[in-house]
Amino acid sequence: MKRKRLVLLSEWANQRGISYTTAYRMAKRGEIPTEQVGRFSFVVEEVEVPEGKGVALTFFTHAGGAGKTSLARDLGYELASRGYKVLLIDMDPQANLTDWLGFTEVEPEETALFLYEKGILPEPKGVMPNLYLIPAEVSLAKAEVVLSREPHTAFALRGALEELRGEYDFIFVDSLPSLGTLAASAALSGDGLVVPVELSRKGVQALTVVLEAASGYANALRKMRVWQGPSFVRLFVPNHMESAGRAREAHEVLEEIAEKWRVPIAPPLARRPAAYREAQARNVPVQLTEYSEVREELKGVAEKLLEVVLPVQEVAK
Numbered sequence: 001m002k003r004k005r006l007v008l009l010s011e012w013a014n015q016r017g018i019s020y021t022t023a024y025r026m027a028k029r030g031e032i033p034t035e036q037v038g039r040f041s042f043v044v045e046e047v048e049v050p051e052g053k054g055v056a057l058t059f060f061t062h063a064g065g066a067g068k069t070s071l072a073r074d075l076g077y078e079l080a081s082r083g084y085k086v087l088l089i090d091m092d093p094q095a096n097l098t099d100w101l102g103f104t105e106v107e108p109e110e111t112a113l114f115l116y117e118k119g120i121l122p123e124p125k126g127v128m129p130n131l132y133l134i135p136a137e138v139s140l141a142k143a144e145v146v147l148s149r150e151p152h153t154a155f156a157l158r159g160a161l162e163e164l165r166g167e168y169d170f171i172f173v174d175s176l177p178s179l180g181t182l183a184a185s186a187a188l189s190g191d192g193l194v195v196p197v198e199l200s201r202k203g204v205q206a207l208t209v210v211l212e213a214a215s216g217y218a219n220a221l222r223k224m225r226v227w228q229g230p231s232f233v234r235l236f237v238p239n240h241m242e243s244a245g246r247a248r249e250a251h252e253v254l255e256e257i258a259e260k261w262r263v264p265i266a267p268p269l270a271r272r273p274a275a276y277r278e279a280q281a282r283n284v285p286v287q288l289t290e291y292s293e294v295r296e297e298l299k300g301v302a303e304k305l306l307e308v309v310l311p312v313q314e315v316a317k
């Protein structure tokens with residue numbers, strides 16, 4: 001299927017060995033099709049991408065600050081700019097994903113709360129070409145009350161996503177830092193978990209609990225005959241990598257855990273506080289900050305994710 005792919009004008013110029021000024025002038029004269037996203041100009045190219053098969057993944061860990069939300073935002077942007085149609089669902093009442101994408105005025109009925117209370121998943125909002133968002137706001141926390149009163153509602157999101165899979169290539173669910181009922185409902189909604197891991201002693205220790213929880217979710221889905229595979233955790237994404245020895249030690253422990261549980265590991269993302277602060281302040285993915293080295297890192301993580309999920313996607317077809 002043909003889709004629009006967005007290439008940063010500066011990157012497009014680089015690829016062709018021409019100066020940014022020349023590319024900018026060509027865009028101004030209408031010689032190349034461009035689209036504006038915030039203050040960034042993109043060249044629009046047509047690409048062939050596989051038809052929407054809707055791989056749904058939950059960004060999951062109870063460990064706070066590991067990078068679930070940043071990763072959902074940045075991988076969502078990365079895949080959308082390659083031409084994949086991506087839906088992000090903010091399942092965290094903190095609503096950082098929603099805020100960071102610049103959505104500030106959100107009503108409770110525009111969030112997943114509407115699904116738990118009324119059985120309807122709200123209409124996604126457009127973020128940029130190929131990228132959509134179901135936002136959150138603080139009252140999404142009330143979904144926990146519904147879930148404790150009506151535990152079977154835990155599968156509501158999974159059911160709603162089944163209907164949406166045909167429309168999107170990827171659905172990324174950003175879970176909250178908890179192992180409670182709302183986090184479980186988010187985890188049960190798709191084809192497995194993407195787990196960002198802070199490269200520290202505490203960060204890798206937290207994985208024991210994540211892997212136990214993941215086994216529980218996988219067992220429930222196996223019993224329903226809706227999931228099978230070696231591990232429900234589909235990818236570890238090491239984050240906050242520093243050059244200090246402690247991060248390397250943590251990576252070695254992560255490698256042992258990953259081997260034992262048969263979970264692939266993505267290339268690590270370096271700790272770059274200034275880049276992530278700038279991304280939040282300007283409501284853009286981190287790839288659109290001044291820190292261009294982070295773009296290559298995110299490309300590497302996206303490649304690994306595609307390698308991990310696409311074969312299963314073919315099988316599930």
Ligand SMILES: Nc1ncnc2c1ncn2[C@@H]1O[C@H](COP(=O)(O)OP(=O)(O)OP(=O)(O)O)[C@@H](O)[C@H]1O
Binds near residue numbers: 069175273
């Ligand atoms: N590689 C990184 N380098 C520096 N800062 C980062 C990096 N990745 C994420 N951050 C920052 O760390 C903070 C926590 O990240 P994020 O909110 O994505 O994690 P989370 O797991 O979703 O958190 P929560 O537990 O609150 O849901 C954010 O301020 C984010 O900008």
